[in-house]
Amino acid sequence: MxxxxxxxxxxxxxxxxxxxxxxxxxxxxQSPTALFVTCSDSRFVPEMVTQREPGDIFVIRNAGNIVPSYGGEPGGVSATVEYAVAVLGVTDIVICGHSDCGAMTAIATHKDIKHLPAVAGWLRHADAAAAINDAHEHASPAEALDSMVRENVIAQITNIRTHPSVALGLTNGTLNLHGWIYDIETGSMLALNWESRCFVPLSEFSETCATPAMSPDRLR
Ligand SMILES: [Zn+2]
Structure with a gap:
């Protein structure tokens, strides 16, 4: 201290x-342009990695960069998403996972976390990702973890779309979604292409985006 x-x-x-x-x-x-959702992990500092100044990005951090689906009793994440989109008018939301994530490791390895009931309950918001990851063959534990990190970003992009403010922004074309994964050792970033569900290097494909395509009749 x-x-x-x-x-x-x-x-x-x-x-x-x-x-x-x-x-x-x-x-x-304040008039931040983006909401950045990432893990609490001490090794990833979104402002440093994106070279943003105070006032530039609105940040949510929690174990596993998770956004619970909307519904039930809204919690702190839901309230913060709503405020960022409906009040601050952010135009972009980034959900950013990272390499060597402890939360994703616990899920990928089916770690017994009964002694951590709050963590266990929280990670249930990644159950869809866990189910998909478990259904796939993985060449190694490291590959299983990387895959879990990717599936979780896809699942959380899906979850955040259930939030009314986000659904409205996407329908109106005023909001874009981005799914990123940061590699701690190399400092590189992968970005999710929503249509292919593939992650590509952001440095080579800077336009890559996780905004779902709207059917033409929904665009106005
Ligand atoms: Zn993490």
Whole structure:
């Protein structure tokens, strides 16, 4: 904790004065362009990896970059999605998984997590991905994990589309979805092409998008 406090003191002393104009502008309003949903894992820092400034991206972080389907009693994730889309008017939502994810490892390896009831309950929101992953053959445990990470991003893109604000934004053509996977060791990013369900390098295919194609009669 000492390092964290010292870091804050350094920020206050050295960094904040240099960025005072930005923080003054941000003091009373924000207009982030994207909602970024990612894992709580300490090794992935979305603002660093996307080179965004304070005020640029609205972030949800949780174990496994999960977005529960809409319905029942809405929780914090649902409320934050709704606020980002309906109030802040973000035009893009990124759901970003990552390599070596502990949550996805627990699912892929059928780890006994009965002693972690909150985690076990939370990861049920990835059951569709787990079912698909279990139905496939995997050459190795590492491949099974990578596959689970991919299936989970696809499942969470599916889940977020059940949220009314997201469904409306997609129908109106005002919202785009992106499914990404970050590799911690290489710093590379894969992006989901929704139509093919394939992940491709974002550096080579920067237009790759996970927005489902709308039938022509739904576009206006
Ligand atoms: Zn993770």
């Amino acid at each position: 000492k390092e964290i406090i010292e870091g804050f003191l350094k920020f206050q002393r050295d960094v904040f004065p240099e960025r005072a104009a930005l923080f003054k502008k941000l003091a009373t309003s």
